[in-house]
Amino acid sequence: MKAATRGSRFPAPPAHPVTLSVVMAIYNELETAATAIDEVLALDIPDVEIELIVVESNSTDGTRAVVMGYADHPRVELILQEAPLGKGNAVRDGLRHATGGIILIQDADLEYSVDDYPKLLAPIMDGSADFTLGCRHVPGQPIRVMHGKRSVTAVVNAAHWVFLGLFNSTYRTHLRDPFTMYKVFRSECIEGVEFVANRFDFDWELVAKLVRLGYEPLELPVQYTARTFADGKKVRFFRDPPTWIWACLRYRFCKLPRPRNESVGVAFGDDGHLSHPHPNRVVSQPGKGPVSD
Ligand SMILES: Nc1nc2c(ncn2[C@@H]2O[C@H](COP(=O)(O)OP(=O)(O)OP(=O)(O)O)[C@@H](O)[C@H]2O)c(=O)[nH]1
Numbered sequence: 001m002k003a004a005t006r007g008s009r010f011p012a013p014p015a016h017p018v019t020l021s022v023v024m025a026i027y028n029e030l031e032t033a034a035t036a037i038d039e040v041l042a043l044d045i046p047d048v049e050i051e052l053i054v055v056e057s058n059s060t061d062g063t064r065a066v067v068m069g070y071a072d073h074p075r076v077e078l079i080l081q082e083a084p085l086g087k088g089n090a091v092r093d094g095l096r097h098a099t100g101g102i103i104l105i106q107d108a109d110l111e112y113s114v115d116d117y118p119k120l121l122a123p124i125m126d127g128s129a130d131f132t133l134g135c136r137h138v139p140g141q142p143i144r145v146m147h148g149k150r151s152v153t154a155v156v157n158a159a160h161w162v163f164l165g166l167f168n169s170t171y172r173t174h175l176r177d178p179f180t181m182y183k184v185f186r187s188e189c190i191e192g193v194e195f196v197a198n199r200f201d202f203d204w205e206l207v208a209k210l211v212r213l214g215y216e217p218l219e220l221p222v223q224y225t226a227r228t229f230a231d232g233k234k235v236r237f238f239r240d241p242p243t244w245i246w247a248c249l250r251y252r253f254c255k256l257p258r259p260r261n262e263s264v265g266v267a268f269g270d271d272g273h274l275s276h277p278h279p280n281r282v283v284s285q286p287g288k289g290p291v292s293d
């Protein structure tokens with residue numbers, strides 16, 4: 001495995017101003033979808049222009065009508081899927097439409113705060129990192145606190161440490177929270193990389209493949225307020241963990257493109273957009289039917 005290195009693998013920081021492509025997967029989030037979208041669109045970060053790619057999967061609770069309200073917004077690209085094929089599938093669909101120099105993955109459930117964007121972007125903007133992760137772990141505190149759900153909280157937090165140990169030992173990393181929603185990276189990092197995961201195993205796939213390509217994630221503390229399963233959490237207690245174990249092994253040994261030659265120049269124009277976007281850099285696998293039950 002290629003050893004991960006600190007700092008940037010690129011000869012120069014992204015050209016400023018940079019376009020930030022925010023990819024937001026939304027399914028059955030009637031309570032929070034509009035707020036989540038509005039919060040992203042309201043951000044005003046120096047030298048950053050935001051394009052928001054919303055991927056909605058035919059929600060059954062009226063969320064589609066909410067996102068349709070943004071169809072004509074100049075900074076929103078709406079992707080409508082016929083059926084819920086999983087968060088990973090939706091994010092992969094969104095990545096294919098990203099044109100920005102930096103990509104950020106955003107959920108629509110308000111568990112995280114958009115106030116953390118500047119902190120996560122700064123090291124990438126100044127060229128000191130290519131890949132940042134928003135770390136939910138505050139030393140001495142449990143990663144999740146689900147109010148009124150002490151035993152569920154305990155099981156979910158214990159599972160986090162077990163899976164974290166599995167990830168770190170498999171990929172020889174020392175990460176604290178590779179499964180976080182906040183994954184932010186220069187879009188060149190995923191050029192030529194094929195992604196296939198459909199559910200929450202995409203979290204594993206993305207970090208595993210970037211680590212193997214030599215992009216060491218820089219973890220930065222972020223705010224996090226966990227919602228409960230009753231609030232709409234879609235990760236499944238018995239269904240998802242086996243996919244994580246399989247993902248851990250599968251992406252450790254799968255074939256990857258050759259790691260980037262550091263002398264290769266950046267492929268972004270002065271407007272911060274990819275000068276020749278690679279629409280096929282993320283390969284979609286058709287889903288096998290609804291998986292977000
Ligand atoms: N478009 C689409 N979005 C989905 C699908 N499944 C989940 N999502 C979205 O993916 C995001 C993450 O789902 P969550 O249920 O918040 O995941 P979680 O269990 O809270 O996971 P953590 O936040 O990592 O603890 C939310 O915005 C969901 O609406 C899907 O099939 N299609």
Ligand SMILES: [Mg+2]
Pocket residue numbers: 107109111
């Ligand atoms: Mg969530």
